[in-house]
Amino acid sequence: MGDVTVDVERLREEVQRKYVEVVEHPEHEFHFHTGRRAARNNGYLDQWLEGLPEEAVASYAGVANPFHWGLPKPGEHVVDVGSGAGLDALIAARAVGPDGHVIGVDMTPEMLEQASAAATAGGIANVEFRQGLAERLPVAKGWADLVISNGVINLVPNKLGAYRQVARALRPGGRVQVADICVERPVPESALRDIDLWTG
């Protein structure tokens, strides 16, 4: 998308409101699937979830499986854009092992708190969660071997800006594994301005 016509600040507030509810009330019904059932539906293997704190699993809100193309390799550096309650970042952290490192980035403080608490509860030390925007990733240039993201870029109005940040964070030859929602037809201008359609 070239020009961003939606009110970006208001959109971010609404997105935060929606996902804070997922963290605070994972038992509520949402217009998207959440938790262990969603992870299973998306093709996550039981062994990936085994031993992870229930809170991280319960507040999972991914739309598909960024590990469809394979788990990160031992020793790799991974960035999770829009890490939410942390499930994908924790799975990645266990896959990269003690010589690897994972940075989860999210704009919502409640998500970061939940994800950090889950890492501590799970005894997973090679993961950290940083507050930041997909459009301004707080990660050094060329640091990542792999960037993953799950259900986030569809919520970002400046998609090209977000992908430029992914390219900046990656080392030459690094990989991107994005699970997201794509619309294959042009979206009418009126819909682009309708924040309920972005978050709903």
Ligand SMILES: C[S@@+](CC[C@H](N)C(=O)[O-])C[C@H]1O[C@@H](n2cnc3c(N)ncnc32)[C@H](O)[C@@H]1O
């Ligand atoms: C659908 S949830 C997905 C969370 C996580 N990836 C998962 O699979 O459970 C979307 C997450 O993206 C975050 N988010 C949305 N827009 C963002 C942006 N522009 N920059 C950073 N985080 C963003 C929200 O705070 C929320 O935690």
